[in-house]
Amino acid sequence: MEEAQTILSAAAEAGDINGLYNSIKKVPNILDHIDETPFVDSPMHTAASAGRTNFVIEILSLKPSFGRKLNPDGLSPLHLALQNGYIETVKRVIKFDKELAWVKGRERFTLLHFAAETDNAGMLAELLCVCPESILDVTVRDETALHIAVKKMKLSALEVLLGFLGRTSNKQLLKCKDEIGNTVLHTAVATSQPQMVKLLVKNYQANKNEKNLNGDTALDIAIGLQPGAAKTTIENILRGARASQRSSLAHHHDHDFSIADFLKSKEKIQEKIFKRIFQMQKNLSMEMRNILLVVAVLIATTTFQAVLSPPGGVGGGSDNNLLPNGTLIKATMSSTNLIPFSNISHINATVLLPSDNPFKLIPIKDNYENGSSYRDDFIRFYMLNTIAFLASVTAIIVALPIQGFKWLHISLVFLMLSYGVSFKFISPSYLHAKGFELLSSIYAGFVYCLIIIKVLYNTLSVSHLQLKRIRMLHWLVMNSSDYSTKVRP
Structure with missing residues (x-):
């Protein structure tokens, strides 16, 4: 066994694949024996720290668990490769198993944290493309990769991370806080980095008045810095962005508003509306969303065509009867x-x-003998048709995401408005025509007010109590189930 282990260690250092198989020939279960130890410097650790990429891939194929195994220092093989600057080794290995990018080492550091710490912009970009979800990973101190980049004063890494957040519409992640409640902006101010402060304020002003656990805003921290050029510059940047001190934000009580306070409080009307929206979104799987869109589009098309060509058609008919006042x-x-x-x-x-x-x-032949009129029946037809049309369009609006489909949503607004306008051309009553046109406009505005409010709840730059309540509600709805079905009768 000792001879085989010596051969294996030498092979790992030299990247000798033949030596790997020679050790296996001597002791077939040698890799299993190493794997039994919870924390060990495996041959993959040795090869990765020396940049022996081919050997790393070969042993990973034989023993995939080695890729996730930590050594006594709490580091995985790819952590060692990145620490030692073997970027190509990391890139090639991740191609075979991208899950390795999520392996958490000592203090829950991922490869993204290490790349941010070493200011390796190329590796950061590669990791973000391979596993973008790693931007959410935090260390034992609740630090994101952004916090790490700022604390280690790595401007290039911060620029890459901000570019990723901007292009994926995830800038709200800049409000993430570490163990003492500091956002990335708090950290940049506390470490006296004017260039980073300017970059962060420019990218996301929503961050400017966030408070940490001590209740301090970024401006409060800036005022407490040691006198100097950096302090003056940072203060000027923050004041230019209209940042505030905590004393001027005293009227906001959202900092102390907890989930317990939210659950004890009375449910507001707007929260009931949001709850319905969140529940609809939660219950709509991708398959159900596609089915809903197909059916809703079919109904919307049919009902819109019906109002353009109502039963019996429009016009004066073919009998040359004189139309009213014509x-x-x-x-x-x-x-x-x-x-x-x-x-x-x-x-x-x-x-x-x-x-x-x-x-x-507009009225066609008036062949009614029971006292009713074309106008009466047309209004009834239009009411039922309008309900079906607006309901189907509303279903499309709910099922169609806002992100990436803004122009389609604008088109739906115009569609609802044009529906009301088209009624004017076939309605037997001018007053009814104006009334239905107004109702269509009001309904379009109402539906999209809900959508706009929902979007603003995610993107508003001002932190206040109502937004915090809506965020809490969203979390509760999305992370709970219908427990009534699980209660024993």
């Missing part, structure tokens, strides 16, 4: 070249001159 005039027109290559020189035509109110020209 006038029929027979006329003869003469022309020698009206139609090319034709000897026709006279055309007889019947011209209808409309009344002053075009909305009274």
